Amino acid sequence: MEYMLLWRMLPLLALGASFLFLFYVQNYSSKLPHKECSLLPYQRYWIASKRIVTPQGVISGAVEIKEGKIVTIVKEEDRHWNSKEGHVVDYGEAVVMPGLIDMHAHLDDPGRADWEGFPSGTKAAAAGGITTLVDMPLNNFPSTMSQETLKLKIEAAKERIYVDVGFWGGLVPENAFNSSSLEGLLNAGALGLKSFMCPSGINDFPMTNINHIKEGLSVLAKYRRPLLVHAELQQDSESHLEIKEGSDDPRLYSTYLKTRPPSWEEAAIKELVTVTKDTRNGGPAEGAHLHIVHLSDSSSSLDLIKKAKSGGDSITVETCPHYLAFSAEEIQDGDTRFKCSPPIRDSANKEKLWEALLEGHIDVLSSDHSPTLPELKLLDDGNFLKAWGGISSLQFILPVTWSYGQKYGVTLEQLALWWSERPAKLAGLELKGAIAVGNHADIAIWEPEVEFDLNDGYTVYLKHPSISAYMGSKLSGRTLATFVRGNLVYKKEEHAPAACGVPILAR
Ligand SMILES: *[C@@H]1O[C@H](CO)[C@@H](O)[C@H](O)[C@H]1NC(C)=O
Ligand SMILES: *[C@@H]1O[C@H](CO)[C@@H](O)[C@H](O)[C@H]1NC(C)=O
Numbered sequence: 001m002e003y004m005l006l007w008r009m010l011p012l013l014a015l016g017a018s019f020l021f022l023f024y025v026q027n028y029s030s031k032l033p034h035k036e037c038s039l040l041p042y043q044r045y046w047i048a049s050k051r052i053v054t055p056q057g058v059i060s061g062a063v064e065i066k067e068g069k070i071v072t073i074v075k076e077e078d079r080h081w082n083s084k085e086g087h088v089v090d091y092g093e094a095v096v097m098p099g100l101i102d103m104h105a106h107l108d109d110p111g112r113a114d115w116e117g118f119p120s121g122t123k124a125a126a127a128g129g130i131t132t133l134v135d136m137p138l139n140n141f142p143s144t145m146s147q148e149t150l151k152l153k154i155e156a157a158k159e160r161i162y163v164d165v166g167f168w169g170g171l172v173p174e175n176a177f178n179s180s181s182l183e184g185l186l187n188a189g190a191l192g193l194k195s196f197m198c199p200s201g202i203n204d205f206p207m208t209n210i211n212h213i214k215e216g217l218s219v220l221a222k223y224r225r226p227l228l229v230h231a232e233l234q235q236d237s238e239s240h241l242e243i244k245e246g247s248d249d250p251r252l253y254s255t256y257l258k259t260r261p262p263s264w265e266e267a268a269i270k271e272l273v274t275v276t277k278d279t280r281n282g283g284p285a286e287g288a289h290l291h292i293v294h295l296s297d298s299s300s301s302l303d304l305i306k307k308a309k310s311g312g313d314s315i316t317v318e319t320c321p322h323y324l325a326f327s328a329e330e331i332q333d334g335d336t337r338f339k340c341s342p343p344i345r346d347s348a349n350k351e352k353l354w355e356a357l358l359e360g361h362i363d364v365l366s367s368d369h370s371p372t373l374p375e376l377k378l379l380d381d382g383n384f385l386k387a388w389g390g391i392s393s394l395q396f397i398l399p400v401t402w403s404y405g406q407k408y409g410v411t412l413e414q415l416a417l418w419w420s421e422r423p424a425k426l427a428g429l430e431l432k433g434a435i436a437v438g439n440h441a442d443i444a445i446w447e448p449e450v451e452f453d454l455n456d457g458y459t460v461y462l463k464h465p466s467i468s469a470y471m472g473s474k475l476s477g478r479t480l481a482t483f484v485r486g487n488l489v490y491k492k493e494e495h496a497p498a499a500c501g502v503p504i505l506a507r
């Protein structure tokens, strides 16, 4: 009883506890900051501001950075620091926050770099205050499902990433029952695995069933790394059959929405919670963790997750800014920029997602940035059933969460929790996720009050800005500067000359 209460009241603590045993070592390579990596020519300096977001709250003061790490944090009133001790960058009223960690992005590199690619994707990330992202194992080619294919990823990232990048590996039928294959992938540094319970949208990445997932969890238990699951299970519902027969207009958003009802998410999660029992203390997969990606259904699916959590299963769930910003009623017919799966549902569902996030039942946010070529989005044709499913959003996740969160009283501390602290714990990134002494100096500086129009005059670093559902909207929260391990990698529409992000590998 006591345990259940603690779990409910302190979801973060519970999440932390299940991962305390992790010991990931990151490969920073031997590169030290140098003038190509940083727009600031100092190895030791202070960042000062009236609003610094720390795990202990928002303070006015300064943070000292030395050789890529945070070495001192002082409050204004304890003025132990002054300009004599080193260079001070004073950001005044701008917010100094831990850099965002996006644990779910598709950069499609190698193999489909014309969809996004490491350089444009990580430049967009840096411009949006993201300091680390974890790349998904599919939409690149070949898919990342073996030691060899992970090596191709790491090779492709070399000197082409502007922020730090970790990698999920793929759990697919081909490797699920082959523990030496999975172990090879995990030994090579995959931070965890990802699988689909429905067709992934790309033939090179086949779906798994619950037996594959159970097997995957048992291997992951030894490594204490998570399994991320796309939880939709195809149900041959009547509405689905109807559409197959072609009776509905494919340009109507409602037609698409009907093809992927909430019952698909619910059915998948119902199966998943039969195997997450294994992750409980003393269970056969203790040490493994199951994380449900991009939840859209805020009703029955969420109830199942809550129940599993309270029973002691090691399970968490994320949602994405597009489910919190948009609702089905607002999506114009033919506007396939908004197609993603699971789909964006109605506004009542959206309100309940916000409620769950604010109450801590949804643990974390991710972008699920999933771009493609404009021609595959079928923007002219507007056929929702044939267009590529995926929302392009990476550069905008901070201002979107902030702008749409205003109505719900979202705080800076909550942003740091959803976008930095919890993703760091889930991905096992020990020295990231908070402005704390000893951590990497991964920092986003931004002005929450500054409004901007996302129009043609706005500099978007994504490869295909036209396919982003956010183009045309008005947002508030402009990024001023982004530091990755102490390197000033972005400031006011300028990136550092060299791409000095490093691959993050688990060990
Ligand atoms: C770390 O990265 C460097 C440079 O990319 C590489 O030479 C080295 O082998 C890596 N070390 C590990 C343990 O992966
Ligand atoms: C299992 O994977 C290993 C390493 O990838 C491979 O050499 C072996 O042939 C696979 N075994 C089976 C039965 O597919």
Ligand SMILES: [Zn+2]
Binding pocket: 104, 106, 136, 368, 370
């Ligand atoms: Zn995805």
